Amino acid sequence: MASEKPIVVxxxxxxxxxxxxxxxxxxxxxxILPINSSLSVTLHQDQLKTTTTAAISRDFTEDRIWxxxxxxxxxxxxxxxxxxxxxxxxxxxxSNGHEDPLPLSLSYKVHVASENNFPxxxxxxxxxxxxxxxxxxxxxxxxxxxxxxxxxxxxxxSACRSLxxxxxxxxxxxxxxxKDSIAHQVAPESHWPELRVLILVxxxxxxxxxxxxxxxxxxETSALLKFRAExxxxxxxxxxxxxxxxxxxxxxxxxxMKDSNQFHATCLDTFPPISYLSDTxxxxxxxxxxxxxxxxxxxxxxxFDAGPNAVVFTLxxxxxxxxxxxxxxxxxxxxxxxxxxxxxxxxxxxxxxLKAALGMDPVPGSIRYIIxxxxxxxxxxxDDPGAHLLGPDGLPKPAA
Amino acid sequence: MASEKPIVVxxxxxxxxxxxxxxxxxxxxxxILPINSSLSVTLHQDQLKTTTTAAISRDFTEDRIWxxxxxxxxxxxxxxxxxxxxxxxxxxxxSNGHEDPLPLSLSYKVHVASENNFPxxxxxxxxxxxxxxxxxxxxxxxxxxxxxxxxxxxxxxSACRSLxxxxxxxxxxxxxxxKDSIAHQVAPESHWPELRVLILVxxxxxxxxxxxxxxxxxxETSALLKFRAExxxxxxxxxxxxxxxxxxxxxxxxxxMKDSNQFHATCLDTFPPISYLSDTxxxxxxxxxxxxxxxxxxxxxxxFDAGPNAVVFTLxxxxxxxxxxxxxxxxxxxxxxxxxxxxxxxxxxxxxxLKAALGMDPVPGSIRYIIxxxxxxxxxxxDDPGAHLLGPDGLPKPAA
Numbered sequence: 001m002a003s004e005k006p007i008v009v010x011x012x013x014x015x016x017x018x019x020x021x022x023x024x025x026x027x028x029x030x031x032i033l034p035i036n037s038s039l040s041v042t043l044h045q046d047q048l049k050t051t052t053t054a055a056i057s058r059d060f061t062e063d064r065i066w067x068x069x070x071x072x073x074x075x076x077x078x079x080x081x082x083x084x085x086x087x088x089x090x091x092x093x094x095s096n097g098h099e100d101p102l103p104l105s106l107s108y109k110v111h112v113a114s115e116n117n118f119p120x121x122x123x124x125x126x127x128x129x130x131x132x133x134x135x136x137x138x139x140x141x142x143x144x145x146x147x148x149x150x151x152x153x154x155x156x157x158s159a160c161r162s163l164x165x166x167x168x169x170x171x172x173x174x175x176x177x178x179k180d181s182i183a184h185q186v187a188p189e190s191h192w193p194e195l196r197v198l199i200l201v202x203x204x205x206x207x208x209x210x211x212x213x214x215x216x217x218x219x220e221t222s223a224l225l226k227f228r229a230e231x232x233x234x235x236x237x238x239x240x241x242x243x244x245x246x247x248x249x250x251x252x253x254x255x256x257m258k259d260s261n262q263f264h265a266t267c268l269d270t271f272p273p274i275s276y277l278s279d280t281x282x283x284x285x286x287x288x289x290x291x292x293x294x295x296x297x298x299x300x301x302x303x304f305d306a307g308p309n310a311v312v313f314t315l316x317x318x319x320x321x322x323x324x325x326x327x328x329x330x331x332x333x334x335x336x337x338x339x340x341x342x343x344x345x346x347x348x349x350x351x352x353x354l355k356a357a358l359g360m361d362p363v364p365g366s367i368r369y370i371i372x373x374x375x376x377x378x379x380x381x382x383d384d385p386g387a388h389l390l391g392p393d394g395l396p397k398p399a400a
Numbered sequence: 401m402a403s404e405k406p407i408v409v410x411x412x413x414x415x416x417x418x419x420x421x422x423x424x425x426x427x428x429x430x431x432i433l434p435i436n437s438s439l440s441v442t443l444h445q446d447q448l449k450t451t452t453t454a455a456i457s458r459d460f461t462e463d464r465i466w467x468x469x470x471x472x473x474x475x476x477x478x479x480x481x482x483x484x485x486x487x488x489x490x491x492x493x494x495s496n497g498h499e500d501p502l503p504l505s506l507s508y509k510v511h512v513a514s515e516n517n518f519p520x521x522x523x524x525x526x527x528x529x530x531x532x533x534x535x536x537x538x539x540x541x542x543x544x545x546x547x548x549x550x551x552x553x554x555x556x557x558s559a560c561r562s563l564x565x566x567x568x569x570x571x572x573x574x575x576x577x578x579k580d581s582i583a584h585q586v587a588p589e590s591h592w593p594e595l596r597v598l599i600l601v602x603x604x605x606x607x608x609x610x611x612x613x614x615x616x617x618x619x620e621t622s623a624l625l626k627f628r629a630e631x632x633x634x635x636x637x638x639x640x641x642x643x644x645x646x647x648x649x650x651x652x653x654x655x656x657m658k659d660s661n662q663f664h665a666t667c668l669d670t671f672p673p674i675s676y677l678s679d680t681x682x683x684x685x686x687x688x689x690x691x692x693x694x695x696x697x698x699x700x701x702x703x704f705d706a707g708p709n710a711v712v713f714t715l716x717x718x719x720x721x722x723x724x725x726x727x728x729x730x731x732x733x734x735x736x737x738x739x740x741x742x743x744x745x746x747x748x749x750x751x752x753x754l755k756a757a758l759g760m761d762p763v764p765g766s767i768r769y770i771i772x773x774x775x776x777x778x779x780x781x782x783d784d785p786g787a788h789l790l791g792p793d794g795l796p797k798p799a800a
Contacts, residue, residue: 227631232623278679
């Protein structure tokens with residue numbers, strides 16, 4: 001039996017994912033089981049990631065968690081569900097007679113510190129990355145190697161899709177106990193190397209309604225949502241999988257836009273109605289359709305989650321022209337903030353024909369900045385002890 | 401046989417109607433047959449009406465039409481369909497052996513002049529009133545007393561609902577020839593005397609997509625629309641009829657809002673998506689929900705057609721408070737234009753509790769003005785020859 005260390009510390013990173021067939025609505029609020037399957041694209045951690053350090057020690061007196069440097073309430077139900085589930089899996093592993101490399105008592109408390117490399121105010125769904133990272137880090141600590149979908153899901157439904165890189169499906173499952181409601185990879189991150197993702201971060205207006213409450217109201221009040229989930233999504237999942245496997249960008253793009261619009265349609269069919277799309281969102285939609293019409297085919301495709309930010313998919317040969325089109329229609333405020341972040345994009349001039357085709361009155365400042373990224377890998381363990389967010393005392397390291 | 405007059409002139413007025421169960425989508429583009437039934441409220445002609453003069457003479461060399469003083473293209477297919485249909489009915493009447501009070505030859509040409517007492521730029525659907533008025537006026541001229549639904553419908557689908565006052569249903573019908581696709585009155589204008597209608601005319605932004613093209617694209621691309629029409633509207637029609645007959649404002653209001661939202665949801669589910677609701681529309685929606693939440697029940701209800709203007713239903717005991725709430729949240733620009741038109745509304749002060757409940761940042765000028773009106777009667781014949789818009793020569797009278 002290996003000697004017990006006073007503290008075990010593991011640091012992982014996990015990605016953000018963007019659904020192209022949307023999840024909206026639960027059939028079980030406690031187990032976080034969805035009313036339909038969903039499919040997402042994992043974004044590259046060079047641009048967007050959560051880093052989580054999990055530390056376990058017999059010297060800790062209580063579970064504690066710090067998010068972006070601030071201590072948060074560890075009693076929060078989703079967090080507790082996540083911790084309970086990973087401990088259950090660890091207990092099960094031991095009772096199955098596995099040799100335990102880290103024979104920590106499951107009664108020991110855990111300290112967790114988590115940080116994003118992207119601003120929370122950007123409104124980019126960070127709970128998926130955060131809970132995936134937590135699940136993954138705790139699994140490392142406890143030596144759990146079984147499927148982590150349930151651990152991540154209990155924190156935040158779509159977090160299970162952040163457990164893999166590339167293209168990921170969250171199968172809704174049929175069992176009431178949710179054991180078959182799991183994520184799995186549809187295609188790896190290397191599958192479609194030309195694919196690019198542009199996140200258009202829109203200036204924050206009002207804080208949109210949170211998705212937990214929003215989707216609950218939608219399930220309760222929208223007949224269109226029920227029909228979507230039962231009659232439309234299954235075929236869309238099959239078609240989206242085909243589009244990805246065959247790298248059919250035109251079909252992928254059109255279905256992505258249609259599914260985003262249909263999700264927002266069910267929000268409007270909710271009572272009271274939910275509007276996540278702002279005037280800026282609608283202008284971005286218009287820009288994309290005009291850009292595509294000018295080129296005579298689907299070259300860029302938008303999708304919107306429960307907020308005004310646009311995620312635009314395109315291929316690498318179109319990035320420069322589309323970014324130029326965005327700059328032209330949504331000129332950046334000259335406030336010193338970098339307008340283009342992430343992967344480098346070549347500045348090019350727009351043709352006069354395209355400018356005429358876009359025909360939109362410029363709206364300065366309504367897009368704060370763009371993050372250019374691509375498809376990326378799943379969670380990673382960091383081997384460098386310098387990466388730990390917690391010190392040997394289990395407390396957050398002072399800010400650098 | 402009565403002597404033939406050189407010219408026969410008839411002037412009628414017809415109302416605007418606002419659907420509370422929406423029509424959106426045709427199953428037959430030529431006969432203008434809808435994919436679902438619809439139900440509307442006829443507005444009072446004191447505030448909104450079309451006046452149409454129809455003149456027939458053997459001296460006219462061609463059909464001609466003037467709208468709001470401007471001569472328009474009489475070859476326009478909808479207009480031609482309307483004229484053909486009324487002439488067909490007139491022919492049928494004669495062949496049935498009816499004594500003809502006005503034995504005009506059906507080969508004589510017709511001159512039509514039409515005016516609205518509300519501005520076209522207000523974006524209030526005037527084609528319903530216009531075609532209903534045309535159908536009604538021509539029916540007077542030709543002595544046609546059969547159902548005019550088809551004549552009006554061939555001009556503009558919802559025009560058949562403007563053939564009656566009060567509350568009107570347009571039954572979709574089942575026959576391919578559309579003979580059973582007719583409007584009929586559900587309840588007369590005197591049925592619900594406390595009901596009031598406030599039209600919030602929003603500042604014009606972009607010209608919205610026309611409804612003919614819009615609904616065609618929706619039928620072609622939206623699975624949610626198909627489901628709505630087949631599975632949801634029939635029950636809504638029955639429920640809305642009940643609400644009206646029982647004067648159940650709470651249920652009437654909630655269903656009205658839900659149907660407006662569902663219609664707009666199907667527009668968003670269209671590809672490319674159609675957005676008729678502007679940011680101002682959404683703020684009005686928010687205002688209504690907060691106003692109702694403050695009072696603990698549904699006291700006002702919005703509905704939006706294919707444009708940003710809001711039509712708000714309420715009872716007479718709530719008009720003053722709601723108008724004050726609108727003024728507070730959407731302060732009028734002080735440009736000399738009257739903010740409140742139509743029925744008089746008592747100015748009152750808002751309570752501090754209501755102001756706090758509304759909690760919205762004022763947006764000056766985004767509502768241009770309000771028209772306060774009520775439920776009204778169907779088309780009328782004007783007996784006063786001074787009301788004719790065409791002179792004895794069949795040409796528009798000079799502007800007064």
